[in-house]
Amino acid sequence: MLKVRVRFAPSPTGYFHIGGARTALFNWLYAKHTGGTFVLRIEDSDMERNTKESLQSLLTNLRWLGLHWDEGPEVGGAYGSYFQSERNDIYQHHLQILKDAGRVYEKEGALWLKVSGKMQTIDDIIHGPVQRLEEKDFVIYRSNGTPVFHFVNVVDDITMKITHVIRGEDHLSNTSKHLELYQAFGVPAPKFAHIPLILKTDGPGKMSKRDRGSLVEEYRNKFFLPEALINYLSLLGWSPKDDREFLSLEEIIQAFDLVGINKTHARFDERKLSFLNAEHMKHLPKEEFFRRGVWVLQQTNHADYVKNEPYLQQIFAIVQEKLRSFEELPHFISYFFDEQYPFEPTALQKVAKHQPQARLVELQSLFQSLPSLDTNTVETAIQSLSKEKNLPAGDYIHTLRFAISGRTVGPSLYHMLGVLGKEIVLKRIQRCVEAHLFS
């Protein structure tokens, strides 16, 4: 069995977007699944539109996603260069082959390929046989002497020994041109798999770089988990054919195959992506959550939160199950580090109706009588206090959370008290009492 060689061949003309990432992912997955080789080739034959920044963005985001290439830029390989702009000799050589075969003519300074007039049959792994007649001759070299996409794409796939071309369905109609080329060169075509496109969340058409949420960069900047994006993207046009949706990379590689890919276009849904991100957050091993959390804090100018590591570890431990995304982390835990935390107006409103001032005073004397505020002690103490005063425990709990954090939402209150400790908690209650917020 021939070893699989697949490639992702983007042109660096803008930011790396979701559609490209999914195409890269499917190629990468197929290589991993079959033990094949994943090639990254830069299609920069249109010099005017290429930028260094797009190339950098591409490489950075591909690596962030974990889609490392076996051959390509900064990695090398036996079939380089992996930049089309550096493969001119190869293209000239192949042009000569077509000329010798009598398939090329010049018109208005450009070089055209004479089509065969034969009906082409694309044997697509996803769509089955697709027939299409390429009716018109087409340009393979521009009048400025540079080769065009269809030509270089085919020449590169031949010379790089690509076995499977996995690309977006927008190329399905182009494939008859490519088949003309393969035949003109006298070489067999690779296998094709045209994957369905990703459509806009709402409105007509495929997702484009201008659509909100379409850039991989956005998710990296918002501290999404790359494994969550991968998981979500893998589910666009593919599924493991059972009820699993929360999947690790290993599970995806294991189950992935070209024949299981759908024919229908999929609509991008950021809400499901967020859900998957939250799931992956919860399943992160403690140490990994800590490692990445620290990194996020440093990136967002909250390095001071990291100074006391054991303290931070305690905070992370009670916060992990509540966080949907690392983007929320700095704000979510800010009051653990700031005695001047603000009292949120909406939170105040919710709490104000339960005679908070009186409750806080009662809690003060209760806590002073306790040796420490560990979770169990505090829980039973508050329970019996509410029973004694014949009040709902919620009156104490809501008020207390508000007093020590300024908010109505956060991690488990009893655990919070334990992490903050008796001294700080009493200080915070005092601060709240003295603020006279409830008049």
Add this chain to the structure above:
RNA sequence: GUCCUGUUCGUCUAGCGGUUAGGACACCGGGUUUUCAUCCCGGAAACAGGAGUUCGAUUCUCCUACGGGACGCCA
């Protein structure tokens, strides 16, 4: 316009002739956590339409409608 291609809940999907058409997100309701963005339970929600083929079509064929793509000296 021509040529390709597709059509299962709002969305992502399972299903490959006989199923109460399954799951997930989102949504709604209830419960737990006497907070909550966690967790648990429940609910509403789909085979585009029409002809065939067949004992029987969501599944096969054709037509219509609708969606998507390609028709560049862009990739």
